[in-house]
Amino acid sequence: MLRVAVAGASGYIGGELLRLLLGHPEVEVAAATSTRYAGRRVDTAHPNLRGTTDLTFIAPGDLGAYDVLFLATPHRETMDRMGEFLAMAPHVIDLTGDFRLRDQDTYAAYYGVRHSAPELLGTFTTGLPELYREDLREADRVSVPGCMATAAILALYPLADAGLLEGEVTVDARTGSSGSGISAGAANLHAERSGAMRVFAPTRHRHEAEITQATGVPVRMNATGVEAVRGVQILARVRLAGDTGERTVRAAYRERYGHEPFVRVVAQRRGLYRLPEPKILSGSNFCDVGFAVAEDAPQALVVGALDNLVKGGAGNAVQSMNIRYGWPEQTGLGFTGLHPN
Amino acid sequence: MLRVAVAGASGYIGGELLRLLLGHPEVEVAAATSTRYAGRRVDTAHPNLRGTTDLTFIAPGDLGAYDVLFLATPHRETMDRMGEFLAMAPHVIDLTGDFRLRDQDTYAAYYGVRHSAPELLGTFTTGLPELYREDLREADRVSVPGCMATAAILALYPLADAGLLEGEVTVDARTGSSGSGISAGAANLHAERSGAMRVFAPTRHRHEAEITQATGVPVRMNATGVEAVRGVQILARVRLAGDTGERTVRAAYRERYGHEPFVRVVAQRRGLYRLPEPKILSGSNFCDVGFAVAEDAPQALVVGALDNLVKGGAGNAVQSMNIRYGWPEQTGLGFTGLHPN
């Protein structure tokens, strides 16, 4: 059994890591840190884990040495402490935003601050198995991409990679409230957030840079908070190269994802769930991707959906770990999602 | 035009008072206070009032003299400052919990602190027109009852008053999130509160004492937060005296509320809305009350529903004001509610 630890384990991403790792047959959760909950039971913060674990949070300063260290610590603080974290475990999987972009100028442009450990930026492999599986087999440092970025990258990649896209892509992202985290403030009060359609990033959402970095496609992205706790959906409008039709598009998706365990191509002509819908993905590690090609113009609407805390975070991290150790990729990630939900 | 002011106007009850008073043809809103928003436009805190008013919040210390002063200030702080408030206006309408109970020992038992102005407790008239209309015609000091208490009192009163109840009544209350106010903390984060059925007061909810005070009936009450922003519903189980049947029960409600402008008796045998449902009451000043009498025992389930911010707060306050000044009771309270909603 590998000994793993989660730093920043009392937040939503940390809790999801614990849920997945506690159910993973190949690892033992040796430690979970929380500044606020140190000394208290893990199920105080994560009531879904009652009966599953007797683990107690430790203070961040009490971390020791582990085989794998997962980081769900606050943004910015993580880059400051990365040297420290790297000394604790040979294998570090970072779920924060700090090491997602490889270029420090792009980081500064999107995050508004200078990166405090720019020399490490290029040393992380992106924790997105569908694009970087081979690299992940030997990667000791992994940076898991953002939740909306993951949905957009997986939805766009087959077309981008096949050279079927032209010009700038616009991405419209919708997200549930758990993406704001457990320390969200008054803006996420139920009375204000319930039933909302809150355009919180009308231009220049940070995930733009990640999508472009992974797909090579120039992107414009906006984001809206809608009524959901979990779930991200992205809609991307793309221009198709030449006379690309639906058949070519479908073939590109099938070819790319036909053997992927966690990407499903959903583009049906009828039914209630004919395009990707996050509602049925809660708790699962699936990213559903789909498309609709315009009949009268070389354009398509591309759709991606996932659970932001699983395939958009903790699930990608665990899948990356599974790859690194040669375990079946689905290990610990077998939950299918619920319908209805 | 009467000059009215609202103290504590940036919260949810304060905002609802402003909405109703700004649309009231007989009054002018002369001042609205907010510690946090002083100097900023009222529509900063209450975006629904954009285009309706150019009013700016003032600091609490800048209050002057008015014809009517509405208090939506914090609990406890209000009793400490009541002397001050009473000097500012000949007519004070308090929407906090501080002057709802007339007995200081009961107050201490339910609120856990001693009352700081016990000599004033008996000087307030309860702002519930259906029970205290005659008193309200001349009342200079009004205390509006709690939202759940209002629903329960109005639902139980016809039976209590007709002597049809026996023994202790149990009240099961369900409430939306706006009842927790704008300064609610992490407990009301959308991700935690959405879709919840949170039993936050399994025994001894404070409103018990108000219900007993108004109806004379001993009450046991629990309360659960359910998914809604606005809306309170209470279910009360009662034992009926002697051989009281459905006909007698219905007659008691009809007689009591047949001429009330804001209480509707809803007890139908079919349809989706056969018993009171808060969903269609948002924004309206109605309290719907209904009942179902058991066929095999002298028991009934009594149901009440209202919008906690309107009939459960600001609407009752405005209706009480209308009575005091001899205006038609519906003045400024004409909104019917929406269906669907």
Place this chain on the structure above:
Amino acid sequence: MLRVAVAGASGYIGGELLRLLLGHPEVEVAAATSTRYAGRRVDTAHPNLRGTTDLTFIAPGDLGAYDVLFLATPHRETMDRMGEFLAMAPHVIDLTGDFRLRDQDTYAAYYGVRHSAPELLGTFTTGLPELYREDLREADRVSVPGCMATAAILALYPLADAGLLEGEVTVDARTGSSGSGISAGAANLHAERSGAMRVFAPTRHRHEAEITQATGVPVRMNATGVEAVRGVQILARVRLAGDTGERTVRAAYRERYGHEPFVRVVAQRRGLYRLPEPKILSGSNFCDVGFAVAEDAPQALVVGALDNLVKGGAGNAVQSMNIRYGWPEQTGLGFTGLHPN
């Protein structure tokens, strides 16, 4: 008092017309038809109207003569019966989709059937006061635009009219469930529709044609059902002409809507409600419009929001009637909307 009638009054749009007309001081609701509910009280279908009216539905065949006839009848059936309707009242206001497009070929292309009364298509004035106020003063036949189209037209018009737009506009629309109507089937079952992000029209939504007809701008539109009962929000990505900056954009909106009673320009730099949000518009006749101009390119995101049953339907109809009879436009439309909600 004008005598008005509503045909198709048991549906959601019909119910909203009744709500607004029953509260309108200048008209009397003389008749409301329903095939299904004929002979039953109006408040059976619309429980929010309990206590407001004793009106009973009549069968469609029992309609007589009225001053104004509102049509909330089924699509397609309305065009077949329009001759009949026009004979019943000198002033007909149609809320269906049948007479929104002026060109019969466009109608056929978007609706998939041939129009059955093409000779009447050009005789209707669009019931959108902000664009057609002068025409509406004398219009005897009015066709109210679609809910999503209304939001998009009002959001785009100031830029289109000022010549600030270039090329094709893409519109991303989000809508609540009430837009599917009361006769929606299993697709709108709560368990399936709750919390959904259902892309039901990935390409070629019908409202495209209406938006282009009103603004002259070529449009690509998709639509998604999200969690809400009422409410439509549209996001439009536009390319700006030349070196149009934020100041010019803001000026265009201010100039166009500075004196409109029901359009508010919402484009703020901070706050929870800095861009249009339908959540606070339920029941109100406001359409909020806003924008965010990109800093690094001649592009903008334009946002519009409204209550689909009010400004996206019944409210526009009543506002159009008010204009026709010279009454203040806000008559009967004074409800501000709720916060929180």
Place this chain on the structure above:
Amino acid sequence: MLRVAVAGASGYIGGELLRLLLGHPEVEVAAATSTRYAGRRVDTAHPNLRGTTDLTFIAPGDLGAYDVLFLATPHRETMDRMGEFLAMAPHVIDLTGDFRLRDQDTYAAYYGVRHSAPELLGTFTTGLPELYREDLREADRVSVPGCMATAAILALYPLADAGLLEGEVTVDARTGSSGSGISAGAANLHAERSGAMRVFAPTRHRHEAEITQATGVPVRMNATGVEAVRGVQILARVRLAGDTGERTVRAAYRERYGHEPFVRVVAQRRGLYRLPEPKILSGSNFCDVGFAVAEDAPQALVVGALDNLVKGGAGNAVQSMNIRYGWPEQTGLGFTGLHPN
């Protein structure tokens, strides 16, 4: 591998059975019937199973012989066909209401029709492991109790069994919309059901009889539909015998459920989840039970929560099967539930 079949597999309970059985390591799903979907893929009805199975629905008439047959067929139809079903498999697990009550008069009183196979009523064992584990080890015919009944029975049983209850118990049940099934009609339209607090059974809910049958306690039960897709919560008010205090109550629960894999005692003094809350149970087989004892009277509020489709249906069925075949009870039921959700 045991060969199992699900009759009535396109509904919500049927879908949940498929989800659990497809993930169960000891069984093979040999058949799933659906009148409506026969010949179509199972994932057409249950999109969460995409990628998990290639199974196709068969017509009910095409059922063969299996080791275990699960029945999620319509109420009433099931009792008519039970003879037929019993001939198909040595082990039949019925999830309908038809064989839950052992007494035919009670059945007639609560269901309003005479039972068509009364001779079979006494031959079924109740599929509730916590009460009937020993019987289930050898039971060939199992009837799974109703969802609300399960929550109430598990919440009340420790007190009833220890003789701590006096008099009649009142049960207030709240349920999500999935309990109405996939063939629910207009009453479950999203626009009508969303945010509802619909008291649909104010007196004499059918599950009363099941609760009394299992616990021996006389029960009065009402039920309300609240906003949730999955989830049942019951609140029971009980009178405690003699001078029973909190310690005795807690001990009774601990003793009864200390070793149960799927019942957790949740009765904490602080935290957001101090009493059972269905929100965090979706997809899991847990039933959480808790209590709050009044300080001033021998009374308590007892609370139970579960996912109506899992522990309130399909999960209990699978757990009963596990017991019958001697597999670990948690086999195939390991999902913990999500937080937040």
